[in-house]
Amino acid sequence: MAEKVRLTDAQVRNAALPVDKTELMIWDADVSGFGLRVRAASKSFIVTYRPAGGGRTVPMKRIKLGSIETLGSVREARRLALATLGVVAAGGDPLEERREANRRDGATVGALLERYDTHLERRGYVTRTDVMSLLRRRLRKFSRRELADVKGWEFAELIETLDHASGGSAGATFRSRCNTFLNWCAFEARVIDANPLAGFRRRRDTRVERVAKATRGRALSDAELAAVWHAADPATSFGRLLRFLILTGCRRNEGARLQWDMIDRDAGRIDLPATFTKQARGHTVYIPPLLDDLLESCPIDARGPQWVFPAQRTGGPMSGWSKIMDPGDLRTQGGTTGRSPGFVRTCGVDFTMHDLRRTFRTGLSRLGVDRELAELALGHAREDLEARYNRDDAEAALREVFAAWAAHVRDLPPAD
Numbered sequence: 001m002a003e004k005v006r007l008t009d010a011q012v013r014n015a016a017l018p019v020d021k022t023e024l025m026i027w028d029a030d031v032s033g034f035g036l037r038v039r040a041a042s043k044s045f046i047v048t049y050r051p052a053g054g055g056r057t058v059p060m061k062r063i064k065l066g067s068i069e070t071l072g073s074v075r076e077a078r079r080l081a082l083a084t085l086g087v088v089a090a091g092g093d094p095l096e097e098r099r100e101a102n103r104r105d106g107a108t109v110g111a112l113l114e115r116y117d118t119h120l121e122r123r124g125y126v127t128r129t130d131v132m133s134l135l136r137r138r139l140r141k142f143s144r145r146e147l148a149d150v151k152g153w154e155f156a157e158l159i160e161t162l163d164h165a166s167g168g169s170a171g172a173t174f175r176s177r178c179n180t181f182l183n184w185c186a187f188e189a190r191v192i193d194a195n196p197l198a199g200f201r202r203r204r205d206t207r208v209e210r211v212a213k214a215t216r217g218r219a220l221s222d223a224e225l226a227a228v229w230h231a232a233d234p235a236t237s238f239g240r241l242l243r244f245l246i247l248t249g250c251r252r253n254e255g256a257r258l259q260w261d262m263i264d265r266d267a268g269r270i271d272l273p274a275t276f277t278k279q280a281r282g283h284t285v286y287i288p289p290l291l292d293d294l295l296e297s298c299p300i301d302a303r304g305p306q307w308v309f310p311a312q313r314t315g316g317p318m319s320g321w322s323k324i325m326d327p328g329d330l331r332t333q334g335g336t337t338g339r340s341p342g343f344v345r346t347c348g349v350d351f352t353m354h355d356l357r358r359t360f361r362t363g364l365s366r367l368g369v370d371r372e373l374a375e376l377a378l379g380h381a382r383e384d385l386e387a388r389y390n391r392d393d394a395e396a397a398l399r400e401v402f403a404a405w406a407a408h409v410r411d412l413p414p415a416d
Helices: 009-014 074-089 094-106 109-122 128-138 152-166 169-187 207-214 222-231 237-248 252-256 289-296 321-325 343-347 353-366 371-378 383-388 391-410
Strands: 023-028 034-039 043-049 061-067 269-272 283-286
Touching: 034 074, 043 074, 061 074, 061 094, 074 094, 094 109, 109 128, 109 169, 128 169, 152 169, 222 237, 222 343, 222 353, 237 252, 237 289, 237 353, 237 391, 283 391, 289 391, 321 343, 353 371, 353 391, 371 391
Parallel strands: none
Antiparallel strands: 023 034, 034 043, 043 061, 269 283
16 A cells, blocks of 8 residues: 555645546545545545455455545545444445445335336337326335335235225226336346236226226217317417317327427328327328318427427426316315316316217217228228228328318307
8 A cells, every 4th residue: 555644635635646647546644544536537535444354365345435525624534434444343344335225225116217217218108208107196105115125015005095086997007007117127127026016906897897997988979079179279289289189089198299290281191100109000190171270370389399289387298187177176176376277167078088089989980981981090090991991092081081070070069
């Protein structure tokens, strides 16, 4: 080891790296193993030690105490070095303890959700924002715990609570999303030995529950559709989005994340790429005049110029649907300041945004549109449908389908 000196703040401040070296060590004369490490872009305090009981046959270990900026003074660094050496004398291994602490920090539910978010983003997962929002919200109480310590019964209890509060839908959705996340933790991140939800099955539905599921969701009547259409204010981004969904039958997130480079107004078409749609295949929406007028009215938001229907508050993709729709009118209840009601109360129609997709499909049937063409217009294309319609004939027919539906919506009388 190099010659020792009693480290002072002035020595630390003036220490310089020789031009022919990449690292310089200056050891303290007062505390054995404590020293200053000088590198080209940094100065930091370190301490070296041998684990207790190892003797000289055990290699020396070196642990960084902190940079000169974070520790502030030699006195503080020397105090920390003595505490570290005290841990060694008591039989501990500070470097291994730090590594274990870092491992545990990286294995918490919160940290793993951040890694999972990055994983989904790298894969271009279309509904990543919604999936991660749900997982972070539902798993918030576990965020600081190591995932391996969260037991299967705790996940099951959470699912049961969600089922009880929602009639089964929230629990099922969370179970599906969480199960996929836990499989990633087990088989890709490898931070747990097994998925704690593996083998978990919901109880078998009763006949009443099966009937309720079969009837969940509906198509709006013409009077209800007219009320929604006229309540959807075209001066707002949300109002324009709703009208877009009514005219196209697109899914909520397909509209909310629609980008201008997917739209060719000159050719009268919107091409949703395969990576954008739920069915993982491209889908084309043809633009009738009413939809073209809607797109013409959409301003460009400088905060997110790529989005057709940006969120008013952030300029990014729109989200927060439960608060926007607010079917229970919770926004106007409680609190000290009044809030505007959700859209369900505003329009007077109790519906979900996915009901607009059902309405589009049902409406095409009511207009006498061929079943196969209606499925193609909705994006439910199958190989046998594509084989039945060659590309040119399908385009011409689908343009007529979208035009007929837009004309029907346009002619709906305003609600009384």
